[in-house]
Amino acid sequence: MKKYIVIFIAFFIIFSSKGQGLLNKSERMFTHQDTLRGSITKERAWWDLKYYHLDIKVNPTDKSISGFNTIRYTVLNSDNKMQIDLQEPMQIYKVTQNGKELKFERDGNVFFIYLVADQKAGDTKEIIVSFGGKPKEAVNPPWDGGITWKKDKNGKDFIASSCQGLGASVWWPCKDHMYDEVENMLISVNVPGQLTDVSNGRLQSVKKEKDGTKTFNWYVTNPINNYGVNINIGDYVNFSERYKGEKGNLDCNYFVLRDNLVLAKKQFKDVPKMLKAFENWFGPYPFYEDSYKLVEAPYLGMEHQSSVTYGNGYKNGYLGHDLSGTGWGLKFDFIIIHESGHEWFANNITYKDIADMWIHESFTNYSESLFLEYHYGKVAGAEYVIGCRKGIKNDIPIIGHYDVNNEGSGDMYPKGANMLHMMRQVINDDTKWKSILRGLNSTFYHQTVTSKQIQDYINTQSGINFNRVFAQYLTSTNIPVLEYIFKEGSLGYHWSNCVAQFDMPVKVKLNGIEMWLKPTTEWKSEKITVDKPIIEVSKDFYVTSSNITE
Secondary structure, eight states: OHHHHHHHHHHHHHHHTOSOTTTTOOOOOOOHHHHHHHSOOHHHHTEEEEEEEEEEEEETTTTEEEEEEEEEEEESSOOSEEEEEOOTTOEEEEEEETTEEOEEEEETTEEEEEOOSOOOTTOEEEEEEEEEEOOOBOSBTTTBOEEEEEEOTTSOEEEEEEOTTTOGGGTSOBOOOTTSOBSEEEEEEEEOTTOEEEOSSEEEEEEEOTTSOEEEEEEEOSOBOGGGOOOEEESEEEEEEEEEETTEEEEEEEEEEGGGHHHHHHHTTHHHHHHHHHHHHHOSOTTGGGOEEEEEOSSSEEOOTTSEEEOSTTOSBBTTBOTTSSSGGGGSBHHHHHHHHTTTBTTTEEESSGGGTHHHHHHHHHHHHHHHHHHHOHHHHHHHHHHGGGGOOOOSOSSOOTTTTOOOOGGGTHHHHHHHHHHHHHHTOHHHHHHHHHHHHHHTTTEEEOHHHHHHHHHHHHTSOOHHHHHHHHHOOOOOEEEEEEETTEEEEEEESSOTTOOOOEEEEETTEEEEEOOOSSOEEEEOOOSSOOEEEOTTSOOEEEETTO
């Protein structure tokens, strides 16, 4: 028994911190660097990002990366000071525009570039940034990310990037804020000749260089967020299939280490099952033009756009464990389902500010339940999401601090998913609920958004004002209590331990008979005609109850 307790505790810790970077940190003092990283500074606001050509050489021998990034942009308002982000110890060596070398200065993890040419509103311009160094090595990827430098069991290099929260600027120079996604991108990666690089989008060409290395050129057609850009380098073999989806044939490519091909061909059968379920709930896969790829990585996995990384050990569940404790979590490979769900919520719909990371994680955690519901029925999906409540800590609010690159609580996973599950109960119309999920992905297709935009959309489409529900579960750590009292043939009830004016309807059973109550923070009462009344709150609601009659 102790063995299983230890396993559960370790697993619980992993799950509770599954976000990245700053999740689950207590209150902290924010610095000048936090503001530069997390806000739309004056030096960012005047130009609109259009195109990157990231052209790099990856050297496993000394764990270095060097190369160039060509940055194309449109001038929104005339200015001559541009912010480009690149974290220490990486260095910018030179910046040019129109063949002229530009002056720049460093402020911690930010470089300010001083442009010489006129920057007229409406003009399209380019700068070329030469850079290099030894980027931060990932300590515990993907949570404490950077670049992972490992060897496979045959002694060949196995390398990958993972940098959500930490930021893409940990390994390449970019406009490292989520509000402005690049519209398309060419990624050129030079690696030792016996290795393969897999990045985002579609492979355009492979060039054999005179020194025996190879350069892989990948082109991304769709807008992509910076942390979604990745490199995966290893002794890969490839197999593929075509999925007949809502927008036609979707190319699905799988890259795995040579010795894992047989395992992968069996385990990756979850991919078409995932696509079938998620296209049903969320609408078409958002990146048909760039294909879908699942790529083995030397860490657990991440939602890199059209290049989802996988390291779940070819096991069902989360590293072989069921997060819900119900048995349903072992019906699917957690990393394939969860990280692929992010193609809709993270890569298609992307937060503007990382404080709103719940938009990514709450919906994607909930997608696991919807996957189960599609393939195993509504009871399975509900039992799973309810079972995952054991991971809720109620430590700090789910929404973090804005403009300082601050994530909220890891509760954005199980608690956020249960918030959505409750909203579905309140709407009480599964056809409408599915139309809301699909509508989110079509209305905000390839866009960056705020919490308010998502909340307003759900309110409008459902016809129900959920603002106090959002406030309760995203900005408070309290679990609402349905307090009730039986007196002289009446049932009195209200919400306590909640935000002001909390008004979520709740489904209960009164002596076994199902009914809806519409509590607020003010006491309400209604006549009842039962002896020895007993109230049971539906398990679909993440609340508690208290009979204050006793």
